[in-house]
Amino acid sequence: MAGNVWVLAETWRGQVSETTYELLALGRELAAELGVPLQAVLLGHQVKSLTPQLGAAESVVLVDHPALAEPALEPYTYALAQLVKARQPRCLLVPLTNISWEVLGLLPAALELPCANFCRDVRAADGKLQARCLLYGGKVEATAAVSAAPALFGILPGSRPAEKGRGEKAPAVEEVPVELAEAARVKFKKYLEPEAGDVDITQQTVLVSVGRGIQNQDNLALAEELAAALGGAVSGSRPVIDQGWLPLSRQVGKSGASVKPKLYLALGISGAPEHQEGMRNSELIVAVNTDPGAPIFAIAHFGVCADLFDIVPALTEEIKRRKASRAA
Numbered sequence: 403m404a405g406n407v408w409v410l411a412e413t414w415r416g417q418v419s420e421t422t423y424e425l426l427a428l429g430r431e432l433a434a435e436l437g438v439p440l441q442a443v444l445l446g447h448q449v450k451s452l453t454p455q456l457g458a459a460e461s462v463v464l465v466d467h468p469a470l471a472e473p474a475l476e477p478y479t480y481a482l483a484q485l486v487k488a489r490q491p492r493c494l495l496v497p498l499t500n501i502s503w504e505v506l507g508l509l510p511a512a513l514e515l516p517c518a519n520f521c522r523d524v525r526a527a528d529g530k531l532q533a534r535c536l537l538y539g540g541k542v543e544a545t546a547a548v549s550a551a552p553a554l555f556g557i558l559p560g561s562r563p564a565e566k567g568r569g570e571k572a573p574a575v576e577e578v579p580v581e582l583a584e585a586a587r588v589k590f591k592k593y594l595e596p597e598a599g600d601v602d603i604t605q606q607t608v609l610v611s612v613g614r615g616i617q618n619q620d621n622l623a624l625a626e627e628l629a630a631a632l633g634g635a636v637s638g639s640r641p642v643i644d645q646g647w648l649p650l651s652r653q654v655g656k657s658g659a660s661v662k663p664k665l666y667l668a669l670g671i672s673g674a675p676e677h678q679e680g681m682r683n684s685e686l687i688v689a690v691n692t693d694p695g696a697p698i699f700a701i702a703h704f705g706v707c708a709d710l711f712d713i714v715p716a717l718t719e720e721i722k723r724r725k726a727s728r729a730a
């Protein structure tokens with residue numbers, strides 16, 4: 403139906419991504435403000451069994467096609483373009499993840515429609531949609547009013563808690579055929595997997611993250627010991643990965659992973675916008691930095707302005723001592 407709020411439901415390897423639920427939560431608020439239904443758009447191949455998980459939406463527009471079996475720019479874009487043209491939703495919310503965000507490079511051009519990107523929020527006011535967007539790698543926040551419809555929005559991870567986007571009941575499903583005869587110029591070949599045996603930092607509840615302040619690879623042992631005491635893993639900022647002190651799979655930030663642990667301990671990390679982009683949604687951020695003006699302190703829940711080489715060994719010892727006394 404024309405005028406609906408649409409959310410692109412993202413799936414990967416047979417799972418609905420957490421970000422999809424965040425967008426469904428945002429989409430539900432927006433649909434209520436506009437007084438229109440919320441619909442999820444699910445593209446893929448043999449993914450119908452996932453539709454009951456999209457119950458926060460009133461209904462699901464499902465496109466099943468072999469060309470959509472893996473996330474690929476051109477088939478995804480052309481399928482979405484056909485749907486948007488035919489159904490004229492009020493807006494489409496697209497998750498800005500490694501899987502989906504390139505779609506927003508091509509889709510606005512294919513449809514000749516406006517797109518507000520890097521949005522943290524979208525609201526309806528006076529018949530217009532207003533998006534809060536991050537610009538210049540997060541240094542500036544701007545409000546963009548989009549009156550044209552359909553409007554396209556790229557939504558950053560963490561816009562809403564994922565729990566609010568889960569629904570109880572199975573939504574109605576409408577399967578829509580699309581024409582994808584056009585040969586894709588970019589073809590999916592294979593996934594580059596993280597090294598076998600390495601931890602998945604996006605799944606950790608505790609991350610001890612080190613930055614350039616750790617000085618050299620040998621000093622990583624301090625962070626490893628603290629992470630082991632806390633039952634977590636070690637991650638790092640980009641310079642630490644660029645130096646080869648940690649593998650790429652441990653990088654947090656814009657060109658690394660987005661993480662949301664219960665505790666993110668930032669040791670010797672300045673907190674550049676590109677780093678914040680990957681960790682600002684952590685439940686509890688604790689920063690240790692010698693520079694009181696370090697940007698990380700602006701988003702940390704607790705900050706210690708001190709030398710990490712004084713703090714970390716003392717903290718590790720104290721945690722070990724408390725664990726031992728609890729076990730006794």
Ligand SMILES: Cc1cc2nc3c(=O)[nH]c(=O)nc-3n(C[C@H](O)[C@H](O)[C@H](O)COP(=O)(O)OP(=O)(O)OC[C@H]3O[C@@H](n4cnc5c(N)ncnc54)[C@H](O)[C@@H]3O)c2cc1C
Nearest residue numbers: 613614615639640655656657658670672676677691692710
């Ligand atoms: C397109 C692009 C993508 C990028 N992607 C990423 C990304 O994914 N992830 C990422 O992290 N960065 C990324 N960056 C780089 C980013 O801009 C920063 O350069 C980087 O995050 C800085 O890393 P850092 O905080 O470890 O180092 P620095 O900025 O050098 O900060 C080191 C900090 O350690 C503190 N320090 C020094 N010694 C101690 C000590 N003994 N005890 C306590 N504190 C100490 C200092 O006060 C300082 O604040 C990207 C940049 C670009 C342009």
